[in-house]
Amino acid sequence: MLKLTKKIDYALMAINFMSFKGESVANTRNIAEIYNIPLELLAKVLQRLAKKGFIVSQNGPKGGYTLAKDPNVITLGELIRAIEGPIQIVHCTEGDTSCLQTARCTIRSPLRKIEHKIVDFLDNVTIDQICSEEVPEELAV
């Protein structure tokens, strides 16, 4: 209920890590080991982030990822959409006919307004607000 996914968590940790690596590349294995994240799953998340232009990939040995954007211009809303698709508090989409309650449902549009406000809020939270804070010494190397 209203939970963020693990993928989002992993993405945030990875970006957090990269922001401390600065210019130098960070590879998937490294991040996975440090944070104890399943390698393959993290790999997918990072590939997604790369595809969406949040990070840049460097192929081959000594390869990995570097941040393409400053964490203070990436919003949590953007990140969520990049990884999970559009944010929907309500189940049914606009032209949805599959919902059995559609006929008599009067709560949908008011809930949409609430949804919109939450999305709006998430679009105004930047990633550096979530990352920066404190970082374990070992990571700052």
Place this chain on the structure above:
Amino acid sequence: MLKLTKKIDYALMAINFMSFKGESVANTRNIAEIYNIPLELLAKVLQRLAKKGFIVSQNGPKGGYTLAKDPNVITLGELIRAIEGPIQIVHCTEGDTSCLQTARCTIRSPLRKIEHKIVDFLDNVTIDQICSEEVPEELAV
């Protein structure tokens, strides 16, 4: 991802219905039929609402439920908590040791702040803001 559950939807519809019934009781079967909601599931939701004091149950034939509180003093946050338990955007709770990322995780507490803001928002949305609006003629009988 960040979705409300069907139970919440059903609860809102039921409360909406009851608020138009006013003093007269509304029974589960009736509501289920009108909105096309699985009877047993709706029954559970209503029992929960009764237990939490949002509605009052009347047993036996001609029984059913009536609102115990005005929709304008019930908040969406309260309703969600009554049915689904505490709202958690983040996975792990305070003393949680099961999360594998705990050791190096620095994003948890910032996310908690975000969670708190969302909960705060939901605690300021009253049910009548979601219900009232328009109601199909047939229901206003």
Place this chain on the structure above:
DNA sequence: TAATCGGCGATCATTAAGGTCGGATATATA
């Protein structure tokens, strides 16, 4: 050219949500 990286699709496992079933208790009314 071998070892190390990312890229990608398919697939399995786990869990939470959605829904069902059976039987209990209460109570109006015939």
Place this chain on the structure above:
DNA sequence: TATATATCCGACCTTAATGATCGCCGATTA
């Protein structure tokens, strides 16, 4: 007082989303 109609309650099954895994490919650099 019998019966039909309600709420009550717990156990259970089903489905769908998330989380995780596997295998193979292409790119790149030492």
